[in-house]
Amino acid sequence: MQKSDVDIRSLQIGFGGLKVLENLNLHIAKSEFLVLLGPSGCGKSTLLNAIAGLIDVKGGEIHIGGRDVTGAEPKDRGIAMVFQSYALYPRMSVRRNMSFGLTVAGTPRDEIERRVGEAAQMLRLTGLLDRRPSELSGGQRQRVAIGRALVRHAGVYLFDEPLSNLDAQLRAELRVEIKRLHARLGATMIYVTHDQIEALTLADRIAVMQGGVIQQLDTPKKIYREPVNRFVASFVGSPAMNFIPGRITRDSGVEFIAGKSRLSLNGYAFCGQPADAPAVLGIRPEHIELTASDDPSSVSARVEMVEPMGADTLIWCRLADGTAFSFRHDADAHVRVGDTLTVRFPADALSLFDETSGQRL
Amino acid sequence: MTAAAQFLPAARRSKRMNPARWGLYAFIFITALYFLLPLYVMVVTSLKPMAEIRQGNLLALPMSPSVDAWVKAWTSACTGLTCQGIRIGFFNSVRILVPSVAISILVGSLTGYALSLWRVRGANILFGAMMVVAFIPYQLFIYPLVRVFSFAGLGQSLLTIVIIHTIFGLPTMTLLFRNYFASLPVELFKAARVDGAGFYQIYARIMMPMATPMVVVAVILQTTGIWNDFILGLVFAGRDNLPMTVQLNNIVNSTQGERAYNVDMAATLLTALLPLAVYFGSGRWFVRGIAAGAVKG
Ligand SMILES: Nc1ncnc2c1ncn2[C@@H]1O[C@H](COP(=O)(O)OP(=O)(O)OP(=O)(O)O)[C@@H](O)[C@H]1O
Ligand SMILES: [Mg+2]
Numbered sequence: 001m002q003k004s005d006v007d008i009r010s011l012q013i014g015f016g017g018l019k020v021l022e023n024l025n026l027h028i029a030k031s032e033f034l035v036l037l038g039p040s041g042c043g044k045s046t047l048l049n050a051i052a053g054l055i056d057v058k059g060g061e062i063h064i065g066g067r068d069v070t071g072a073e074p075k076d077r078g079i080a081m082v083f084q085s086y087a088l089y090p091r092m093s094v095r096r097n098m099s100f101g102l103t104v105a106g107t108p109r110d111e112i113e114r115r116v117g118e119a120a121q122m123l124r125l126t127g128l129l130d131r132r133p134s135e136l137s138g139g140q141r142q143r144v145a146i147g148r149a150l151v152r153h154a155g156v157y158l159f160d161e162p163l164s165n166l167d168a169q170l171r172a173e174l175r176v177e178i179k180r181l182h183a184r185l186g187a188t189m190i191y192v193t194h195d196q197i198e199a200l201t202l203a204d205r206i207a208v209m210q211g212g213v214i215q216q217l218d219t220p221k222k223i224y225r226e227p228v229n230r231f232v233a234s235f236v237g238s239p240a241m242n243f244i245p246g247r248i249t250r251d252s253g254v255e256f257i258a259g260k261s262r263l264s265l266n267g268y269a270f271c272g273q274p275a276d277a278p279a280v281l282g283i284r285p286e287h288i289e290l291t292a293s294d295d296p297s298s299v300s301a302r303v304e305m306v307e308p309m310g311a312d313t314l315i316w317c318r319l320a321d322g323t324a325f326s327f328r329h330d331a332d333a334h335v336r337v338g339d340t341l342t343v344r345f346p347a348d349a350l351s352l353f354d355e356t357s358g359q360r361l
Numbered sequence: 362m363t364a365a366a367q368f369l370p371a372a373r374r375s376k377r378m379n380p381a382r383w384g385l386y387a388f389i390f391i392t393a394l395y396f397l398l399p400l401y402v403m404v405v406t407s408l409k410p411m412a413e414i415r416q417g418n419l420l421a422l423p424m425s426p427s428v429d430a431w432v433k434a435w436t437s438a439c440t441g442l443t444c445q446g447i448r449i450g451f452f453n454s455v456r457i458l459v460p461s462v463a464i465s466i467l468v469g470s471l472t473g474y475a476l477s478l479w480r481v482r483g484a485n486i487l488f489g490a491m492m493v494v495a496f497i498p499y500q501l502f503i504y505p506l507v508r509v510f511s512f513a514g515l516g517q518s519l520l521t522i523v524i525i526h527t528i529f530g531l532p533t534m535t536l537l538f539r540n541y542f543a544s545l546p547v548e549l550f551k552a553a554r555v556d557g558a559g560f561y562q563i564y565a566r567i568m569m570p571m572a573t574p575m576v577v578v579a580v581i582l583q584t585t586g587i588w589n590d591f592i593l594g595l596v597f598a599g600r601d602n603l604p605m606t607v608q609l610n611n612i613v614n615s616t617q618g619e620r621a622y623n624v625d626m627a628a629t630l631l632t633a634l635l636p637l638a639v640y641f642g643s644g645r646w647f648v649r650g651i652a653a654g655a656v657k658g
Contacts, residue, residue, distance in 0.1 A: 054551050075557030087548035091570040100566075101556030148552075 003030045003187055004065030004078055004155030006051060012059035013046055020046045021212045024060070028190060033182050036192045037199040038209035039235065044192040047209075048158050051190065052081050065155055075105070077156075080149035084161040086141045088133040088148075094120075095129040098148045112151075119150040122181065139170040146178070150185075159191040163198065175201060196236050200224065208232045224284075226351065230358035233282050233351055239314055241351070242288075242325035244281045248274055248352070248361075256281050256352070259321025261299040267347035271360055278355040285314060287349035288327035293342040301325070303339045317341060407431060407626035414622050430623035434631060438624055440611040447628045450608030454588060454635075456519060457604055461526035462583045466576060468527060469534020474564050476535065477542035478550070488536060495532035503596055510597070517599030525597050526587050534579055541575045542568060581643055585636045605632050 006028040013021040020043045028034045036044045049055045051062060053074040061070045069077045088097050095116060102112045120126045123143040133141055142162060149157055159178075163171045179202055182189055193199055199206050200220045207217045208231075216228045227233035233241050246258030254265040254274050258281065265274070291298045301317035304324070308331060315335055316326045327343065329335065352361040402419055408426040436446040443449070476488070506525065515521045545568075553563045569576075594604035609632045613625050 049551070052551075052555060054554060073557075074551075074555045079555070081552070081555045083548040083552055085546050085548050087546060087552040089549070089553070089567050091567075100553075100558070104557045104562060148556075152556075 002065065002078070002155050005030045005032075006156055006188060006190065007063040008047075008051070008060070009063070010060040011047075011050060011057060011062065013043075013050055013055065014058050019212070021050075024212070024214065026207065026214065026217070028188060031186045031188055033189045033191065033202055033204045035199040035203035035206045036190065036209060037194065037196060037206050037236070039194060042209045043212040044194075044209060045160055046212075048081075048160050048190060048192050051077075051156075052079055052158055053077050075101075078154055079156045079158055080152040080154035081158040082142075082145050082149050082160065082162045084164055086133070086145045086165075088141060088144055090133055093130050093132060094125060094136070094144050094147075097133065097144055098151050101148070101152055115151040115153070116147075119147040122150065122184075123147045123177070138166050139174060142166060142174060143177075146181075150181075154187070156188045156190065159189065161192055161194070164193070164195070171195075171198075178202065196238060200236075206236075208235060210235075225349075226360070227282075228360050230280065230282070230353045233353070237284055239285050239326055239328075241282045241284050242327075244283075244319075244323050244325065245278070245355070246281060247276070247278045249276055250274065258323060259319060261319060261321070262297075263299070263345055263347070264297045265347050265350070265352075268350055268352065269348075270352075274361065279361060280353045280355055280358075281345070282351040282353060283325070283345050283349060285326045286328040287346060288325070289344045289346065290329065291342055291344040295342065295344060298342045298344050300340055300342050303335055303337050303341060306335055306337060315341075317343070403626045403630055407623050407630055409623055411619070411621065411623060430621070431627040431631070433621075434612070434624045434628035438612045438621075438628060439615060440608040441615060447605060447608050447612060447631055450603060450605035451631070453598070453602050453608075454594075454605040457522050457526070457594065457598065457602065458584065458587050460523045461530070461587050462580060464523065465527040465530035465534055465583055466579045469531055469579065470538040470569065470572065470576070471564065472531070473535045473538025473540075474542050474568055475560075476539045477545075480543070480547075488539065491532050492536055495536070499529055500592070503592070507596065517597055517602075519598065519602050522594060522598040522602065525593055526583075526590070529593070530583055530586070533582065537579055537582075538572065538575055541572055545571070577643060581639055584639050588635055 006026075008024060008026040011021055011024040011026075012019070024047065036047060038044055046055065050057055051064075053069065053072060057070055061068055063069065064077055064079065074081075089100065092100065098116045098119060099112045102115065107115075116129070117126075120129055123146060125140070125143055125147055128136060128140060128144075133144065136144065142165070146162065162178075163174055166174065175198055178191075182202075191198075191202060200223075203220050205217060206220055206223050208215045208223060210231050216223055216232045218226075223232065223236055227236065227241075230243070234243070244258050246256055248265070249255050249257055254268075254270075256263040256265055256279070263281070293300070299319060301319050303315055304318055305316040307314040307316070310331065312328050312331050313333055313335070314326050315329055315333070316324065318324050335341070353359065354361055405421070405423055406414060406419075407430050408428070409423040410425065410427060410429070413424060434446060435448050437444055438446045440447065440450065476484075510516065510521055515524075549567070550563060553567050558566065588604075589606065590604065591606040591610070594602075595607050598604060598607075609628050612628050
């Protein structure tokens with residue numbers, strides 16, 4: 001099996017007058033697992049279909065494995081694809097579903113048998129090969145769909161929300177299975193999802209998309225810790241990042257002022273020179289720490305709601321000036337509604353965004 | 362009554378007969394009677410000898426039933442100048458029916474499949490308009506078509522009538538299949554393209570096997586429609602290929618002397634046999650096919 005890289009150069013796609021993708025550039029390395037993450041309608045499927053050759057491209061080029069495939073048929077691109085709705089052929093057995101593409105391509109019979117057997121074993125489908133898709137459970141159907149892609153021995157695998165029709169437990173199971181497959185095959189994979197857990201667990205790199213534009217392309221850790229703008233910050237992470245409006249001052253060291261509270265920004269890695277200006281502070285619920293009340297950079301807040309979440313507890317608080325935020329704490333915390341807590345926002349875990357542009361500062 | 366009960370939900374229903382239920386059964390009974398009585402009269406008449414018929418007792422069962430009239434209708438009734446029975450017409454009709462049904466379904470499903478891929482705005486309005494066209498009385502087209510075919514040198518022949526039936530079946534067949542294929546998820550088609558199948562391979566190996574219920578519906582519609590056709594066969598088939606309906610008309614209208622009611626009835630029943638068999642044999646499939654078209658595959 002030959003692994004390929006994918007290079008997308010100033011890609012443009014539109015439907016009638018609607019421009020879905022405009023001047024999109026993206027390079028996916030050999031053996032990389034790239035996740036396209038974004039809200040509904042942002043153009044993820046469109047991009048994936050374009051790579052597969054299933055929709056027409058208005059402008060730009062797509063190269064797979066160093067070959068310009070912009071005008072090539074899907075079957076000639078060295079790709080395989082798994083669809084959200086499984087798209088299994090209903091009147092064929094599991095075996096025929098998996099072998100159909102190979103039969104069409106004229107692969108020798110024993111080679112087909114070998115590949116189907118191999119894929120079936122990898123996906124634990126061996127006992128189901130003679131069933132029809134209608135006689136399978138949702139998880140089994142999705143595994144057949146993955147198997148149909150695997151037998152193609154493609155250089156690039158494309159997944160369009162393959163797990164979104166499954167329940168939470170199956171989703172978690174198959175997620176692990178896909179991750180294992182990637183480790184085993186070492187193939188290039190492009191995976192569309194709007195489930196951020198899938199994105200964070202599977203990806204080597206994540207491309208966060210909005211409105212047809214890639215907002216940030218980076219490792220899951222970077223995306224999580226250092227979102228480049230407020231959209232990425234709010235889209236990734238659950239429970240969501242807290243946003244506190246205020247301003248940055250440089251009177252006595254760089255500080256963030258929200259109402260009457262002052263936070264030292266000593267230790268925050270600014271992208272450029274900090275300026276005195278309105279800004280929005282973002283902090284993830286798990287980065288907020290309880291602290292002693294004599295800590296100079298602490299703020300006090302009233303507890304409004306307590307949500308036990310099993311492993312930990314989500315505590316909703318309000319600052320004196322009325323700003324609400326949530327933070328995570330051990331499940332055994334003895335916190336009650338109405339308590340007053342003193343918390344600390346560690347400067348190295350913060351994100352600061354420009355108030356108007358939303359860009360990271 | 363048991364048949365009606367099958368359509369009730371599985372949940373227990375009150376078995377007590379209330380007035381509404383009585384009314385319903387009375388209605389069903391009268392309707393059935395209304396449609397079955399003529400059939401009954403035809404069957405009993407066809408089994409009676411002429412002497413018995415002359416007594417005028419329309420509803421009476423035959424006293425000495427015989428199939429002589431059936432044999433005569435099949436083998437020796439006069440259809441105009443020849444007296445070889447209606448079997449000539451039967452075989453003519455079969456020769457017209459088989460290729461017409463096969464070709465119209467083949468062409469209709471292929472065009473329906475092609476059109477189902479053509480998903481532009483306004484497509485549904487266009488196909489709605491096509492459906493309206495399908496209901497224009499085809500008598501309007503007969504004269505122009507006669508001219509076109511004689512101009513093309515085809516005249517009256519078996520080929521002509523097969524082409525005619527294919528043309529007139531096309532709007533309905535196309536829409537039937539287009540609507541079914543358009544209801545299938547697009548991803549199915551995309552998956553087949555990634556698998557390397559071309560336009561015709563996807564049609565033959567994926568779409569048509571899925572469309573079996575639609576094919577059954579199409580066969581029923583086309584078979585009954587073409588078998589029952591009279592005017593197109595008369596105009597386009599030519600002397601040697603006149604379909605059974607035309608021959609039946611000749612038998613019934615060309616009798617000299619005493620009218621042989623029993624032979625007429627037998628000939629009529631023989632002509633109606635095929636559509637009847639199709640309906641009885643495939644009613645369930647028909648319902649299933651319609652239902653399969655209504656919900657997503
Ligand atoms: N065939 C089409 N014709 C017209 N517009 C389309 C077509 N397909 C997609 N679009 C539009 O293109 C945009 C992007 O669609 P796309 O399917 O790529 O979204 P997505 O990111 O995959 O969303 P989801 O997460 O809901 O699958 C949407 O605004 C959609 O309405
Ligand atoms: Mg999508």
